[in-house]
Amino acid sequence: MRVPVVRDILSANDRIARENRDTFAATRTFVVNLMASPGAGKTSLILATAARLPQDVRPGVVEGDLASRIDADTVAARGIPVVQINTGGNCHLDAPMIRASLGELPLPDIDLLFIENVGNLVCPAEFDLGADLALVVASTPEGHDKPYKYPGMFAAADVVLLNKADVAPVFDFDLDLFRRGVQMVNPGAPLFIVSCKTGAGMDDWVAWLVAECKVER
Amino acid sequence: MRVPVVRDILSANDRIARENRDTFAATRTFVVNLMASPGAGKTSLILATAARLPQDVRPGVVEGDLASRIDADTVAARGIPVVQINTGGNCHLDAPMIRASLGELPLPDIDLLFIENVGNLVCPAEFDLGADLALVVASTPEGHDKPYKYPGMFAAADVVLLNKADVAPVFDFDLDLFRRGVQMVNPGAPLFIVSCKTGAGMDDWVAWLVAECKVER
Numbered sequence: 351m352r353v354p355v356v357r358d359i360l361s362a363n364d365r366i367a368r369e370n371r372d373t374f375a376a377t378r379t380f381v382v383n384l385m386a387s388p389g390a391g392k393t394s395l396i397l398a399t400a401a402r403l404p405q406d407v408r409p410g411v412v413e414g415d416l417a418s419r420i421d422a423d424t425v426a427a428r429g430i431p432v433v434q435i436n437t438g439g440n441c442h443l444d445a446p447m448i449r450a451s452l453g454e455l456p457l458p459d460i461d462l463l464f465i466e467n468v469g470n471l472v473c474p475a476e477f478d479l480g481a482d483l484a485l486v487v488a489s490t491p492e493g494h495d496k497p498y499k500y501p502g503m504f505a506a507a508d509v510v511l512l513n514k515a516d517v518a519p520v521f522d523f524d525l526d527l528f529r530r531g532v533q534m535v536n537p538g539a540p541l542f543i544v545s546c547k548t549g550a551g552m553d554d555w556v557a558w559l560v561a562e563c564k565v566e567r
Numbered sequence: 568m569r570v571p572v573v574r575d576i577l578s579a580n581d582r583i584a585r586e587n588r589d590t591f592a593a594t595r596t597f598v599v600n601l602m603a604s605p606g607a608g609k610t611s612l613i614l615a616t617a618a619r620l621p622q623d624v625r626p627g628v629v630e631g632d633l634a635s636r637i638d639a640d641t642v643a644a645r646g647i648p649v650v651q652i653n654t655g656g657n658c659h660l661d662a663p664m665i666r667a668s669l670g671e672l673p674l675p676d677i678d679l680l681f682i683e684n685v686g687n688l689v690c691p692a693e694f695d696l697g698a699d700l701a702l703v704v705a706s707t708p709e710g711h712d713k714p715y716k717y718p719g720m721f722a723a724a725d726v727v728l729l730n731k732a733d734v735a736p737v738f739d740f741d742l743d744l745f746r747r748g749v750q751m752v753n754p755g756a757p758l759f760i761v762s763c764k765t766g767a768g769m770d771d772w773v774a775w776l777v778a779e780c781k782v783e784r
Contacts, residue, residue, distance in 0.1 A: 387605045388688045388717060389709025416689065418715045439719055441658065441689035469716070470689055471605050472633065472658035491708035491731065492606025498635045499686070500605060502656055514708065520734055 363477055367445035370452070370480025377457040379410075380563040381465060383481035385503060387496075388469030390489040391513040393421045394546040396464045400430055402556040403462065407563060410460030412451055414443040414468050421466065431455055442473040445480055462563050471496070475506040482566050489514040490523040497531030505535045509542070511555065516545040580694055584662035587669070587697025594674040596627075597780040598682060600698035602720060604713075605686030607706040608730040610638045611763040613681045617647055619773040620679065624780060627677030629668055631660040631685050638683065648672055659691040660684050679780050688713070692723040699783050706731040707740040714748030722752045726759070728772065733762040 374381050386392050393413075400409040411432040413422040422434035433454040435447050448465065455463070465481060467474040475484075486507035488496050491514060497504040504510065510532050518525065525543070532541055540558065544551035591598050603609050610630075617626040628649040630639040639651035650671040652664050665682065672680070682698060684691040692701075703724035705713050708731060714721040721727065727749050735742065742760070749758055757775065761768035 387686070387709075388713055389604065389706075415716050417718050418712070420712050420715060439689075441687075468689065469604070470658070470687060472656075472685065472687055473690065489606075489708065491706065491734075492604075495635070495637050496605055498637060499632050501634050517708075517734070517737055520737065 363445045365445075366449050367478035367480040370445055370448055373452060373457070374463070374480060374482070377460070379457050379460050379463050380483070380566050381463045381479075381481040382483045382485050382559075383465050383467060383474075383479050384485050384487065385467045385471075385474045385506075386469060386487035387471050387489070387492055390469070390487045390492065391546050392466045392469070392487060393424055395487060395511065395513060395544075396425065396466060397428060398544075398546040398549070398552055399464075399556055399559065400428065402552055404560060407461045407560055408459060410455055410457075410463045412443075412448065412455070412463065412465040414447070414466055416440070416468060431460060437468060441468055441470050442477050443467050443479060444477045448479045462559075471500040471503045475503045483562060484508045485511060487511045487513055488528070490518040491521050493521070494524040494528040495531070497528065497535055501535040504532055504539075507536055507539055509540045509558075510536070512541065512543045513546055515543050515550060516548045580662045582662075583666050584695040584697040587662055587665055590669060590674070591680070591697060591699070594677070596674050596677050596680050597700070597783050598680045598696075598698040599700045599702050599776075600682050600684060600691075600696050601702045601704065602684045602688075602691045602723075603686060603704035604688050604706070604709055607686070607704045607709065608763050609683045609686070609704060610641055612704060612728065612730060612761075613642065613683060614645060615761075615763040615766070615769055616681075616773055616776065617645065619769055621777065624678045624777055625676060627672055627674075627680045629660075629665065629672070629680065629682040631664070631683055633657070633685060648677060654685060658685055658687050658689075659694050660696060661694045662696050665696045679776075688717040688720045692720045700779060701725045702728060704728045704730055705745070707735040708738050710738070711741040711745040712748070714745065714752055718752040721749055721756075724753055724756055726757045726775075727753070729758065729760045730763055732760045732767060733765045 413434045425432040542555040642649040759772040
């Protein structure tokens with residue numbers, strides 16, 4: 351008697367994430383899914399990173415927001431190709447939203463695509479978009495306890511970045527406690543400590559990102 | 568021929584929220600659903616408010632977090648009755664979670680119950696918990712554009728509070744732009760500007776809250 355083998359049926363999201371991944375591979379575009387709380391500095395990080403990229407790593411951006419085009423306008427003003435997705439209340443981006451937006455971007459001319467997710471430390475972690483790298487950004491005003499309180503998000507990260515390091519003393523931010531929290535939920539995850547405002551730590555971060563980008567492509 | 572009238576079927580959440588509301592009415596407990604981004608200062612606000620309450624307004628707290636009991640321990644250390652709900656990954660509190668926690672609180676001895684929701688500017692707005700007042704807390708490090716980007720949350724607020732006012736200059740926070748955003752999505756909503764750290768603005772906020780609490784009970 352033959353035993354029927356039930357194939358792993360991918361969810362609609364994961365199936366479309368795979369299609370996105372194939373599209374990105376075809377255009378040799380390295381894709382970063384950028385997740386963080388509201389106001390952690392996602393757009394600032396994209397701009398500060400883009401400004402430090404070598405000539406042969408051309409950036410592009412997908413902006414995800416519930417509403418408004420504030421971030422896309424900011425990015426476009428720097429001459430970076432960008433498309434805005436308004437989720438209309440949805441608390442995260444999903445693979446079909448990304449798929450629908452890709453026609454608006456010159457992907458063959460984009461080496462490094464940032465997808466700025468909706469500001470939310472919970473829901474975005476659960477949706478594969480087809481990205482190569484999951485980047486979680488925390489910021490010192492949020493407090494050093496975030497990895498303990500939002501373990502799912504920090505566990506989903508391929509790399510963690512702590513922004514607004516310049517104002518850490520103002521908020522009595524305990525870096526050691528934060529670092530231990532990240533390591534607890536995601537052992538070995540690289541952690542970069544930066545300030546998009548002052549530029550501190552940005553060179554190390556960008557060097558690491560560019561190396562990842564070149565390996566993958 | 569009789570026309571059948573279809574009764575409005577409440578969802579399970581709304582039905583239980585109504586039960587919660589009946590319970591709170593029976594114990595004359597005024598209930599605040601406190602919603603904000605991660606790290607906006609929800610717990611600090613609860614503590615700073617509780618410290619300024621008159622003797623006849625006795626506080627209590629329900630702490631909602633994905634994981635950990637950090638906030639509940641902080642509140643308990645001040646001698647305030649508290650129960651911690653761990654949502655186990657869920658991005659918001661719901662009415663059944665509140666219902667299940669109420670047995671752990673001395674409700675007849677609590678005049679003002681703060682429900683600290685999961686840090687999230689999206690999902691919690693959609694779930695009625697049975698509270699009397701929806702309080703949305705923003706903080707200056709998050710930036711002045713939040714009402715424009717997260718209109719659903721600010722529209723759901725009965726009152727908006729802007730915390731960390733003391734560090735507004737550090738973050739180039741444009742109060743006028745923030746205020747206009749709040750008024751755009753929620754015309755007439757009261758807005759209090761405070762710093763839990765310095766105490767600035769707290770007396771006005773607490774006087775308003777106590778008055779609301781006494782009217783409702």
